[in-house]
Amino acid sequence: MKIVGNDKQKQINDIISVVKLSILLLIGIILCERFIKNNKPVIWAPETYYTVICLLIPLMVSILIYLIWFFSTENKIKGKYGEIISKIEIAVFILVFSIIIFICGVNESQYKFLYLFIIIITTIQFGMKQGLIVSCISSFIILALDIIMLPDLDVNIYFQDDLILAGIFILTAWPLGFYVKIEGEHIKKLEDMINIDGLTELYNHRYFCDSLAEKIKSGKRDNKPVSMIFIDIDYFKHYNDTHGHLKGDYVLRKIGEIIKDNTRKEDVPARYGGEEFAIILPNTDEEQALNIAEELRKKIEYIYFEGEENQPNGKVTASMGVSVYPYKAKDDLELIKSADDALYKAKFFNKNRVEAYTSILDDIKNNTDEKDVELVTSIKTLISIINAKDRYTYGHVERVVFYSKLLADKLNLSKRNKQILIYGAYMHDIGKIDINKEILLKKTKLTDEELDILKQHPVNGMEIIKSVNSLKDVIPLIISHHERYDGMGYPNKLKGEEIPYLARILTVVDSFDAITSNRPYKTRKTYEEGIHELERCSGTQFDPDIVRDFIEVIRNNIELSILDKYEYR
Template sequence: MTNIEHNKRNQINNIVSVVKLSSLLFSGICIFKRFFNNGDKVVDNMFGMYMISIAILTLSLIYGLWAFSTTRKFNSKHMKLIQLIENFIFISIFFGVILISGAHASEYKFLFLFIIITATIQSGMKQGMIVATISSAIILAMDILCAPKTPINQYFENDLILAGIFFLTAWPLGFYVRIESNHIKKLENLVNEDGLTCVYNHRFFHEALSEKIRSCEEEKSPVSMIFIDIDYFKYYNDLYGHQKGDDVLRTIGCMLKSNVGKEDIVARYGGEEFAVILPNTSEKDAVKIAENIRSKVESTYFEGEENQPNGKLTVSIGISVYPDKAKNDVELIKSADDALYRAKFFNKNRVEIYSSILDDLKNDIDEKHIDLVTSIKTLISVINAKDRYTYGHIERVVAYSRLLADKLQISEEEKKDLIYGAYIHDIGKINISREILNKRMPLTDEEWEILKGHPLNGVEIIKPVKSLEKISDLILHHHERYDGKGYPDNLKGEDIPFLARVLTVVDSFDAMTSNRPYNRRKSYDEAIEELRRCSGTQFDPDIVELFIEVIMENKRGILSV
């Protein structure tokens, strides 16, 4: 339930509470009037005392139920049940008051109007008409059973009119409540929906995600997240114009809505990016849904798609699941986005499931070091928060390292070490201040010396984890130069560990092609030229040539990530 709905429900409950309290006061007045009639004293009438006590206890119970039901402790299902019980108790108490005050001849049959009004306001026309029917049946049955047997039952005739009033109260009031609810729903849709695609907007997405996670926490069930990005959408927009691009967005928005369940939330997350929240959905089921969406988009014809780089208009999809792979809504979004990044990086038009490199690492280390690896993961998250460049840099370096490892045809063990090293290589930055990491001006000599200390810091951090000893050389020497002018040990040529030389090329290429606080981003062609220019001085020439082949082979996919 959104904040708007919460506020609306609270306001309605406040109004209804006033009406219910008024009806209880009227009921109390009726009972006291009955036993104080003709000036009798209560103390002289033990039966009256008994009945008044029962009435007071009943009223207290009703009040307690009312107060309890209007708290925010219950979800909508529980509230509906409480309201049904409450309505039954109110009908019962009013029936008792009418019986005590003369049954068919009672002047207080109008008390049923209170519960008819409150039931209609709270639950709508249907509930109001049900309560009106029950109330009418009670008063008419009393007229038939209790009234004197006369040719003309005046009480029955009068109460037929009262029954009509009951229904005329419930019907138009319920109709108004329905119109008002529909109107509010339309207004909410205008606020919550994306005007172009008619799916939910970015703001509502975050509200709904928080609520779905809260709900699934209570039910101990998973929440799956799907991130969807249209491949080469900028290319399509540039070629055919934004109007045709908008048509694509609308079509895909409708396609997403028609391929998920009623409880699922489809939202436009960004320009050409959509997100789907799947409550009570396992990773396995989320993959099926995602693959179905990917296949539907691929098989749908979009005007001019034959001119797209891959000949079709397609989507890349990333998946993550709470709580298995994320602890909260922020981590769920980030991990799904990571998976989407990998899907786009590796040839697009595919579905990728989020997997953390450090989570994979846990399978390869001693059990006693699991907590330390978890701590390392936390440290990397802290670095990402301090340095806005580092997070994307790590993901890209890992992706490049996978591609280059395949090109180098190294063993699976070495490939694993390279990937782990790529993920952890900047962990030593935890000890460097945010001001130095994000400084736009050139660093001072003192600041530069501090920054150059991060490889040594990184080795010290992972030293307690014996299973990570193999990648300590990558962390320590990824800033060494092939000509011996690097740091921290001024190693030269093949004295630099092989995987460290590989990581140096990958790390430097991404640094050149990324937005950094202190230098201009190079194009991929410029970065390739820089690699060749520094081949044999800063970089191992053999590794440079193989890496350039990797970039050229995957250039189209890399450029559009």
């Protein structure tokens, strides 16, 4: 619909431009007629020579300039500057018409009707208000000329006739302006039907994506940031199931209203899908976006929704993720992905909070030798590919990183060891890039051959990162995160303290999340069941000291009963 509207506007602009050229040619004909008397040209008569120089030549030059401008800049000058140029054109036309009338008899001139052309053009381009202004200016000029030229007449017949012409000017602009207004409202209504979400009255997903591409393009051209806020209603499925879809729709409408009322004119608030919303914030840095998101979060939390006391956290709340172009994303797709990543973190661990996007690999790049930056960027791309192949792997990595941070603090790891553990948690499954998607997502039990292929991912991961010198300390975690404390793991069957300490930590964290996550081939265990499984395998699969500390971390930091009942959304 937006394309159709643009095409229609282009057609109108083309017609208006042709009319303007026709008016200039008509003025040329009028001037030529002015300098022909008794069917003989007098253009080179001495008494008219200077008139020709002062009028005809500038007119021809102006026509030439207009032709060059029309064919070279059509559809290039838009927005504020295009509107200013159009208004300057209108003023020039009014001035030219006034000069023509002045040299062609002033109050006796028969060319006063020329003002009608510019009145019509202005009304079509800018609407009734501007059309009436131009018609009033034109009326004032012709009536003033009548009074100035014949000030002492008791009955000024020219003034009487021009009063009627002035009325025609105004009556032309008025109804034509109404038509233009009605036509514009009709087009706007059709656009809204296509671009606006019917339930929340925010923009819909399609318009959001189109607008994001445009805002990113503008941001790149003007060297301005573009931020994005992703919003998701916490436990919305539970509210819908408890109170019904009508109440759920009311929540969506109300939150849509809050978002609309608390965004700026230049922002693009949209319903992204289901209970997810998104806001594009042009020329907005991350700090500003975080402040806007936090204000929205508070307003949603403080408003009362019927039955919200039955929600797991006692309120209808929303989680939000923030990212910004070009600092956290290089294009529109990365901006969506990074904002969604930030939202995921906010939702999974605490909910009812705002998170800014952070990337472990961005931190790695900052601490990497210049010659290795390109390799680290390639690793980031590989991880994105894995996430696209297997959504579980993406969520799994994010959770393992989080658990690793908590456990690192509990174990009082040094800053460097904590950093290595987090890097290892982020990249431990990178070797899955070489594994077929059918194996990763297989719903039935893997064959021995398929299991052997899957067991190669620690070795594959080591091969991928071993060329990056700054990541050499991460290799033991990647190669050993499936070793067992009793020596029955893979790929090297290391036992006990032969397994690097950080790898033993990662094994516990990685296994706990695998136990408590849904996979295509198995249903997740509850968090309490996951803890019991760690205790059962303590001393055989896992280092017992690390298991003890990790269980303490989990019980102190995660609301197990809520997560078990409502999973991650």
